[in-house]
Amino acid sequence: MRAIKTVIPFKPDNPKSRLSPVLTEEKRKAFVGLSLQNVLAVLKESGIKQVDILSKSALDKSDENRLAAMSGSDFEIKILIDESDLNTAVNTYLKSSEIPVLIVMADLALLKKEDVEAMTNPAAMNRESAFVSANCESEFIAASVSETKAAACPDIVRIAPGKDGGTNMMYISTPADFEVNYYGESCKKHQEEALRRSFICEIHKSFYAAADMDEPSDLNDILNHGSGEIFEFISKVLKP
Numbered sequence: 481m482r483a484i485k486t487v488i489p490f491k492p493d494n495p496k497s498r499l500s501p502v503l504t505e506e507k508r509k510a511f512v513g514l515s516l517q518n519v520l521a522v523l524k525e526s527g528i529k530q531v532d533i534l535s536k537s538a539l540d541k542s543d544e545n546r547l548a549a550m551s552g553s554d555f556e557i558k559i560l561i562d563e564s565d566l567n568t569a570v571n572t573y574l575k576s577s578e579i580p581v582l583i584v585m586a587d588l589a590l591l592k593k594e595d596v597e598a599m600t601n602p603a604a605m606n607r608e609s610a611f612v613s614a615n616c617e618s619e620f621i622a623a624s625v626s627e628t629k630a631a632a633c634p635d636i637v638r639i640a641p642g643k644d645g646g647t648n649m650m651y652i653s654t655p656a657d658f659e660v661n662y663y664g665e666s667c668k669k670h671q672e673e674a675l676r677r678s679f680i681c682e683i684h685k686s687f688y689a690a691a692d693m694d695e696p697s698d699l700n701d702i703l704n705h706g707s708g709e710i711f712e713f714i715s716k717v718l719k720p
């Protein structure tokens with residue numbers, strides 16, 4: 481795999497406030513810890529070797545212990561603390577990055593390794609995922625078209641949108657030349673920014689990558705499609 485940096489923005493304090501109708505603060509903290517663990521496991525499975533957790537504040541001891549247990553010579557996890565807001569923290573990170581960056585949100589409880597592979601190396605995938613070029617109206621099958629375009633113009637932004645128009649993952653080939661602008665319909669904003677900066681923009685459409693956990697009803701997706709510790713946790717909390 482081509483060298484890339486992978487970064488997970490993370491907010492450990494009072495996380496997922498929109499879930500407060502169904503989860504206490506303590507449970508929300510436990511939930512984002514499990515979700516982060518899930519995302520890291522998928523990244524590891526997909527061949528990513530090193531991940532930076534870009535955290536707004538220090539991690540809880542339990543989360544730190546979990547990360548330490550996952551970390552090893554073949555999978556290095558670094559914790560970087562940046563107390564600024566999400567956009568400032570990520571943009572500072574991008575500015576200092578000389579190789580492609582993959583940004584992955586921590587609340588993707590259903591993420592699959594195929595989604596990560598589609599973001600980092602779509603041409604190598606033997607699949608029929610549809611990609612959409614922001615430069616044209618029609619959808620097309622990714623690999624051959626995107627390779628041809630990439631040969632002519634190597635700067636690529638690849639986005640996995642959230643189900644409500646946010647940006648759940650983003651691959652940026654030349655990160656120092658791009659700025660993120662999260663919140664609201666950020667996928668659209670990022671597509672526009674890509675076009676403005678003459679990047680090729682591709683969209684990875686996937687139910688699993690789109691399933692961010694923002695609102696109480698989103699947790700049903702974990703009950704219906706999830707597995708492991710996070711499934712057990714949500715099952716217990718929602719069906720005591």
Ligand SMILES: Nc1nc2c(ncn2[C@@H]2O[C@H](COP(=O)(O)OP(=O)(O)OP(=O)(O)O)[C@@H](O)[C@H]2O)c(=O)[nH]1
Nearest residue numbers: 489490491495496497498534535536565566585586
């Ligand atoms: N470093 C950093 N990460 C953040 C910040 N705010 C959110 N994040 C992370 O960015 C990703 C997407 O954030 P949201 O889905 O809005 O999560 P949230 O802010 O905990 O949720 P709400 O309080 O419900 O808006 C998650 O991985 C969060 O942990 C921040 O200020 N700094």
Ligand SMILES: C[C@H](OP(=O)(O)O)C(=O)O
Nearest residue numbers: 646647662663664666692
């Ligand atoms: C950060 C934000 O996340 P959401 O609140 O849409 O989950 C976004 O994707 O722009």
